[in-house]
Amino acid sequence: MIEVVNLSKNFKKVTAVDQVNLYIEPGEIVGLLGPNGAGKSTTIAMLSTLISPTEGDVLLNQKSILKNPSDLRGVLGVVPQEIALYQDLTARENLQFFGSIQKMAKQVLNKRIDIVLEQIGLQNEPKKLVKHYSGGMKRRLNIGVAMLHEPKYLIMDEPTVGIDPQSRNHILKTVKTLNENSNMAIIYTSHYMEEVEFLCNRIYIMDKGRIIASGTKEEIKAVLSSENTVHVKLEYHSKGFVNDLLEQPMLSNINAKEGEITFTVAKGMDFLPMLLSLCEKNNVILKSFQVEEPTLEDVFLHLTGRALRN
């Protein structure tokens, strides 16, 4: 098990990470959810032994690794947010290089390269230079390099940033399959709520350097268990309508984006007459509305007053 205890990191006067505690057990997928700048990458860098914490400790099987990071590095695979690949090498050459520096035996390495290329869906283009790959292919190879040596723990720092939906789906499925088939524990950081919701058993929500909520999906959503989330679609956006909604005491967590508005309302509260009268008052045509159980996005909005992607 890897544990992070009261971990903090200051960069001059800025506190990037503030007293973070988390753990990951073998075989589970843990999500680290938070907006950009929340401190996820800095936490990951400390967890991966790449930067020293200002305060706190990182434990592997209850043993601190700060002075001797070698043991943890031996069981880690890290997928950085950046494309950490040689652009002038092919996919196979990149895998060969990173496998060699992991001191993998030549025969084992060649076998693993074939398996990994298939897992990441690049088996048909292993001899193309990485610089000629699409963004999605690079992201997939970025993951392939990290899992080549079959680490016990795989840390993925926003592995789907800036790619097309098809590649994103492929990556999510690969990660899920990897965890199910190899029992590899995965820490997955993202600011995409739906990715974390799809993949992870347990979730930590981070904002402004601190963990603001943690637990299983159900536990976190229980924060809003007495409320429903309502999605409203309008014919066109109306500022006056949104302003009127903001004045309604029964509504909370109002988030308006063009013609779509989301808010939470206490279960059993009859909000429909109020909604219709506001539409009439502002000459707004209501296209549809939908009442749902709250999502992680709603929880984040509830906890921070901001949407994840703002």
Next chain:
Amino acid sequence: MFIALLKKQMKILFRSPSEVFTLFVMPIVLILILSYALGSIMGGDSEMTTIEMAIIHHGDEQEQFRNVINDLPPNLVLDQQAIDNIENSLPVSLLFEELTTDKEMQNLIHVTQLEGKSLAEVKENGDYDVVVEIPQNFTKEFLQAKFFNQEKPAFNVYLNESEQITSTIVKDLVDYFQLQYTLQSELSENNIQINNTALPSAQINSTIRTVDSLEEVTSSVYYTFSMAVMFMLFVAGTLAGQSFIEKNTHIFDRILLARIHLGTYLLSIIVSSVVFTLLQVLVLFSFSYFVFHISFARWELFLLLTIVFSLVIGAIAALLSSINYRSNSAGASNLFSTAIVAILAFFGGSYFNISSLSPFLAKVGMWTPNGAALDGYLTIAQNGSLSDLLPNITILSFLAVLFMLLAFLLFPKRGGIV
């Protein structure tokens, strides 16, 4: 694992057309251009331009000599031997003789003695690189100074500054003549035998040495080596720049996570640089061997010097990488490639023979890695021995150790996002 680091480095470098062009094609082009363009003033494969010197003598030296001897006071009696000695070492005749009788000097300087012409007229004419003006009673005053301890007269030398190299050579010659003449006079006055003491032939103080024991170098030889050492410096900047890309793209994090020791990583930069510079030298020297027929018969000395210089390049690459990593920018390697190489090339004599500007600068140049290496290559090309090469090897070894120590000291102990 170490081999993997080297193989990766080589593949990346050879797949970059701009690097291959800069490190292999550019030096070849420059060797070609400079060898032909500057061949005329480098000697060897083409003759150096003859220096035109005019000597304007306003008086008759023999007449002045006779007058001084005749007018000697009665208490100063000279025997015939002493009179003959003085007559044989009259300064103006000796200077003229020195410049015109020596065969090597004849190839270098063409002397014209002008009678009855004014200095202004000759200077205005502009046909001469150097004008030596001997005043009217120069010999008379010179002899009187000798006998009666009066103030010694001076003659004037006018150098054409637009012909900097030839002017410098002549200035060296004249200074040397004055020094030797004074020395000989002093010896004579102190009754030390001078009959068999020949005036030593003048030497031109220059990094392209023409010392008797060493052969002359051609411009193609000079520029093969000067361009090679300059472009080998670029390898250090290139490799340090590439290593910073590894940090910037977090590839270095992956290398650290693979439990590669920082020392091993730095060592891989050094060894990659050495291997790359050896390949570079092989290509450049092969080119000059086939195109200019430059001899590398003493290959073992060339190899020794190249390996030591390559180690310096590796050490510079490691040092620049360390500074880049520490400052979290590629500034150090960029500055090195865009400015420092040019400065080192200037002081090291890659553009032209720096000693023609100043012997002091030439000494400074010997302490630049490329300057020491260039001087070493030229020494081997001029049939210098291993012992002639030792000062160069010593300087280069010192620089290699110094830069390596600094590189290992400055390299940050962790990677990651800082």
